[in-house]
Amino acid sequence: MNSPWAPEILAILKKEWNAEIRSKSGILTVTLFSFTVVVAIAFSTFSKTVSGTVAAGQFWVALLFASIVAMPRVFLVEEELGTADLLRLTARPHAVFWGKALYNFGLMMVTSFFLAGLFVLLARMPVTDPLLLGLSLIGSAATLSAGVTLSSALVAQAANRAALAGAVALPLLLPIIALGVTAIRVALGDGLSNGGYNGAVGLFGYGIVSFAIGPYIFAAVWKN
Amino acid sequence: MPLGMALTYWVPNATGFQVPELARMIFYHLPCAIICSILLLGLAPFFAFQYLRTKERHWDIRAEVTMELAILMGILTLLTGMLFAKVQWGAPWTWDPRQTSFFIVMLMAGAYFGIRTAFTDREKRAGNSAAFIMSMTMPMLFLLFIYPKLPLVQTLHPNLLAPNGGFDPTYRMTFMQMCVLVGIFLASIYKSRIRVRQLEDFLENKNEQLAHSNDSTTPRVVRTVSVSTQD
Numbered sequence: 001m002n003s004p005w006a007p008e009i010l011a012i013l014k015k016e017w018n019a020e021i022r023s024k025s026g027i028l029t030v031t032l033f034s035f036t037v038v039v040a041i042a043f044s045t046f047s048k049t050v051s052g053t054v055a056a057g058q059f060w061v062a063l064l065f066a067s068i069v070a071m072p073r074v075f076l077v078e079e080e081l082g083t084a085d086l087l088r089l090t091a092r093p094h095a096v097f098w099g100k101a102l103y104n105f106g107l108m109m110v111t112s113f114f115l116a117g118l119f120v121l122l123a124r125m126p127v128t129d130p131l132l133l134g135l136s137l138i139g140s141a142a143t144l145s146a147g148v149t150l151s152s153a154l155v156a157q158a159a160n161r162a163a164l165a166g167a168v169a170l171p172l173l174l175p176i177i178a179l180g181v182t183a184i185r186v187a188l189g190d191g192l193s194n195g196g197y198n199g200a201v202g203l204f205g206y207g208i209v210s211f212a213i214g215p216y217i218f219a220a221v222w223k224n
Numbered sequence: 225m226p227l228g229m230a231l232t233y234w235v236p237n238a239t240g241f242q243v244p245e246l247a248r249m250i251f252y253h254l255p256c257a258i259i260c261s262i263l264l265l266g267l268a269p270f271f272a273f274q275y276l277r278t279k280e281r282h283w284d285i286r287a288e289v290t291m292e293l294a295i296l297m298g299i300l301t302l303l304t305g306m307l308f309a310k311v312q313w314g315a316p317w318t319w320d321p322r323q324t325s326f327f328i329v330m331l332m333a334g335a336y337f338g339i340r341t342a343f344t345d346r347e348k349r350a351g352n353s354a355a356f357i358m359s360m361t362m363p364m365l366f367l368l369f370i371y372p373k374l375p376l377v378q379t380l381h382p383n384l385l386a387p388n389g390g391f392d393p394t395y396r397m398t399f400m401q402m403c404v405l406v407g408i409f410l411a412s413i414y415k416s417r418i419r420v421r422q423l424e425d426f427l428e429n430k431n432e433q434l435a436h437s438n439d440s441t442t443p444r445v446v447r448t449v450s451v452s453t454q455d
Contacts, residue, residue, distance in 0.1 A: 150359050154352050158342035167338055168356065171331040175363040178371055195375055209362060220276040221355045224348050 005098070008091055012099020016074060020103075030070045030111045037062040038118045052190030055125050056181045059116070060140075063180070064173055066111050067144040072152035072165035074100045079156045093219035101149040101214065108141035126189055132196050133187035136180065139203030143176050146210035153218050179203045228405040235398050246311045251399060253304035255406040257326070260297035261368050263407070264290050265329070272357035275350060284350035285421045287357060291336050293414060298330045313380060321377040325367040332360045346428070 020026050041058050050058070078084040087096060116137055119125045127133055151169035155161045179202040186196025228251075238247035268290045275283035305323065306316040317323065339356050343349035372379055 147359075151356075154339060154356050154359070155342065157348060157352070158339070159344070160342055164338060164342050168335045171328060171335050172360055172363050174328050174331070175325075175366045175371065178374060178377075182374065182376055191376070206362075206366075213359075213362065217355045217358045220358075221348075221351045224351045 005092075005095055008095035009098045009102070012087075012091060012096055013102050016100060016103035019077075020107075026070050026073065026107055027110070030066055030107070031114070033066050033069050034062070034111065034115045034118055037066070037115070038122050042123055049124060052126075052188035053181065053185040055119070055123070055188055056184035056190070057177075058123075059119050059125070059184060060177050060180045062115055062119075063112055063140060063144070064170070064177065066115060067108060067148050067173070068166045068169055070107055070111060071104045071145065071148040072155075072162075072169065074104060074149065075152045075156035076161055076165065079161065084156070088223060093222040094215040096222065097149065097153070097215040097218040100153075101145055101211065104145035104149050105141055108145045109138065112137040112141050127187060128189040129187045129193065129196065132183060132193075132200060135200045136183035136187060136196075136203060139183070139200055139207055140176070140180050142207030143179075143203055143210055144173060146207060146214050147173050147176070150210070150214045150218060154221060157224075176203065176206060179206060225405060225409055228402050231398050231401055235394050238395070241312055243311050246308070249304055249308040249311075251402045253301060253308055254399060255403045256297045256301040256304060258403065259406055259410060260294050260301055261326070261329070264294035264297060265333075265364060265368075268294065268357050269361045272354035275354045276358070279347075279351075281346075281350070281425060282422075284354060285418060285425065287354060288340065289414060289417045289421060291333055291357070292417065293410060295330065295333050295337075297410070298326070298333065301326065302330070309380075318380065320381065321379045322372050322381045325371050329364055329367055332364060336360070 041062070075084075078087060091099075116133065120127055148169050151172055152165050155164040155168050158164050179199050182191075182199030183196050183203060184199075185191050186193055186199070232248045232251040235248070237244035238250075241247040268287050271283050271287035271290060274280075275287060302323075305326075309318060309320075309323075310316040336353060336356055339353045340349055343352060371377060372381070
């Protein structure tokens with residue numbers, strides 16, 4: 001097993017992509033969820049304009065729940081269809097984690113930019129620093145994808161996995177909200193620019209550490 | 225523990241609080257918080273790591289008992305904190321960043337038991353819950369030690385343990401004694417709980433062995449029986 005990692009990771013990524021293209025389940029779920037959330041926020045706030053910090057908080061809560069809706073299925077579907085055992089035989093744990101986490105990262109990038117677009121257009125969120133918003137969204141996608149991929153792998157073989165996936169992932173992801181809101185509120189015109197960029201750097205750091213540690217924790221349980 | 229309680233009444237009333245007599249709650253609240261967040265939630269990842277490394281059952285039992293006690297101490301921390309906040313700050317729950325971050329840590333500990341109850345297979349239960357402890361370590365460290373220091377965060381919690389943070393020598397000494405007493409009390413609970421879990425584990429093993437011995441796939445002993453047809 002001294003073969004290079006890249007082809008194995010790319011094979012997993014391609015498999016996920018093909019499965020998504022065939023069913024379009026992930027992207028449809030996320031699109032519907034994003035529209036519903038933006039409508040729900042506009043409906044519940046009676047279309048009043050809120051401050052940058054509150055808007056950033058609302059956006060992050062929406063992003064967090066969108067990630068819980070969209071991403072755990074990469075492992076849950078494998079167990080439900082009975083293909084997980086085949087995957088265990090054909091690929092190394094690190095490659096499985098990286099392949100699925102990268103797929104989730106892509107899905108989360110699409111989700112976060114789409115949701116941000118909807119917020120800007122429909123909820124009339126004023127963006128004062130688009131670069132910071134973009135960086136924050138990329139950092140958010142990285143941290144959320146690594147966190148949700150790992151937590152969904154942990155519950156994939158449990159009896160009530162669908163319900164448990166959200167209950168387990170949410171407490172692990174809540175701390176990221178602090179960094180995310182710190183960054184995005186500045187992009188929406190609240191607070192100092194320095195603090196916003198520090199928040200974005202924090203998000204990237206958190207994401208990098210999650211991607212670095214995740215495969216090792218995953219490898220410890222995947223072949224059980 | 226009665227000795228500890230007596231010690232807290234021996235110190236003079238604290239100054240700078242709305243109800244100085246009840247500021248003694250700090251002698252219960254702070255040791256519970258420190259033992260929970262530093263000792264117990266620090267030991268749990270070590271035990272979980274040891275289980276993942278060796279796959280020996282006793283590490284899983286230790287991790288589980290440590291998390292049980294962390295929940296117990298966490299609940300005590302939250303309750304004593306709420307009582308203190310009600311008396312001194314006017315409301316039991318103010319969404320103070322430290323209160324909130326500690327509560328999120330308790331939610332993580334709750335999710336750990338969610339994972340444990342979701343698996344019937346012992347090996348999977350132990351492995352996945354140990355992996356969960358490892359994955360909650362980074363968010364937990366962030367919440368307990370980094371988040372309260374973020375510039376956006378403003379907490380009502382004073383830093384009492386800083387060199388000039390508010391504790392005078394008498395209070396500092398009493399606080400240390402309470403930490404030791406709560407620690408000893410907790411160690412005795414930990415020891416008893418470990419013993420109970422080991423016995424439960426032993427019984428579970430026995431049950432499994434009995435279940436296997438009644439299994440139809442177990443090889444049976446066949447004896448030859450002589451049948452006489454002469455009557």
